[in-house]
Amino acid sequence: MPDDVLSQLVTLSRHLADPAHDYVILGEGNTSARADEETFWVKASGRQMDGIEADGFVHVRFAPVLGLLEASDLSDGDVKAELEAARVDPAATSRPSVETVLHALALQLEGVSFVGHTHPTAVNAILCSQRAEEAIAGRLFPDEIVVCGPAPAYVPYTDPGLPLARAVREALQAHMAEWGEPPKVILMQNHGLIALGRTAQEVENITAMYVKTARVIIGTYALGGPRFLGVQAVERIHTRPDELYRRRNLEGQRGGP
Numbered sequence: 001m002p003d004d005v006l007s008q009l010v011t012l013s014r015h016l017a018d019p020a021h022d023y024v025i026l027g028e029g030n031t032s033a034r035a036d037e038e039t040f041w042v043k044a045s046g047r048q049m050d051g052i053e054a055d056g057f058v059h060v061r062f063a064p065v066l067g068l069l070e071a072s073d074l075s076d077g078d079v080k081a082e083l084e085a086a087r088v089d090p091a092a093t094s095r096p097s098v099e100t101v102l103h104a105l106a107l108q109l110e111g112v113s114f115v116g117h118t119h120p121t122a123v124n125a126i127l128c129s130q131r132a133e134e135a136i137a138g139r140l141f142p143d144e145i146v147v148c149g150p151a152p153a154y155v156p157y158t159d160p161g162l163p164l165a166r167a168v169r170e171a172l173q174a175h176m177a178e179w180g181e182p183p184k185v186i187l188m189q190n191h192g193l194i195a196l197g198r199t200a201q202e203v204e205n206i207t208a209m210y211v212k213t214a215r216v217i218i219g220t221y222a223l224g225g226p227r228f229l230g231v232q233a234v235e236r237i238h239t240r241p242d243e244l245y246r247r248r249n250l251e252g253q254r255g256g257p
Helices: 002-016 062-070 076-085 100-107 121-127 142-148 162-179 200-223 231-239 241-250
Strands: 030-034 039-043 057-061 114-118 153-155 185-188 192-197
Touching (some): 002 030, 002 039, 002 057, 002 114, 030 100, 039 100, 057 100, 062 162, 100 114, 121 185, 121 200, 162 185
Antiparallel strands (some): 030 039, 030 114, 039 057, 185 192
């Protein structure tokens, strides 16, 4: 039911915004969830995720939002008007997030029903560094792979909004070509983290685990830098039946800070 989806999205957003996690502050971040085949909920522009209520989200249609990806010569004002026109309720006054196109794109991926975009300090310490691509080039420990997948998709810095959505689309296509499946994590240079999940709980778990991964990466540089697992080890962990079973079970369990 759409109302149940919205309730889960509210809960997810509040959990991601818990100050103890250090994922977002003030108006940072946004979240979304598929309502049905034709529509989705996305955080309204300017709303804070901390303490957000159901009225902090906008119900929009996929088709006109995704159509913006192919449009040309659109000004910022044009994009704003098109996003507002995509609202299911024409009388709604809240404006969809500037990243609504990105969310629509992510929610079209197989197995993705919830999306959480955050700016964790530990993750951005890497993504804002000179050695960001080097630092995320490999996997470090089994649970990183189980929860966050065999590799993140990486997006060089791009202007937020429609240009970023198009850059994310290119990164997703490259990831799919290499791995044959959507990523669980998208990392955006000088920007932040996107977690893609089948459930709201999976988005929480992915976010928590990747923040731990970022802390581990940063810690390794005190002792000479990361020692990545080999490609065969990564592929083995990603496809082991017992790990697949554990991954499915974790989707229904709450993650930590």
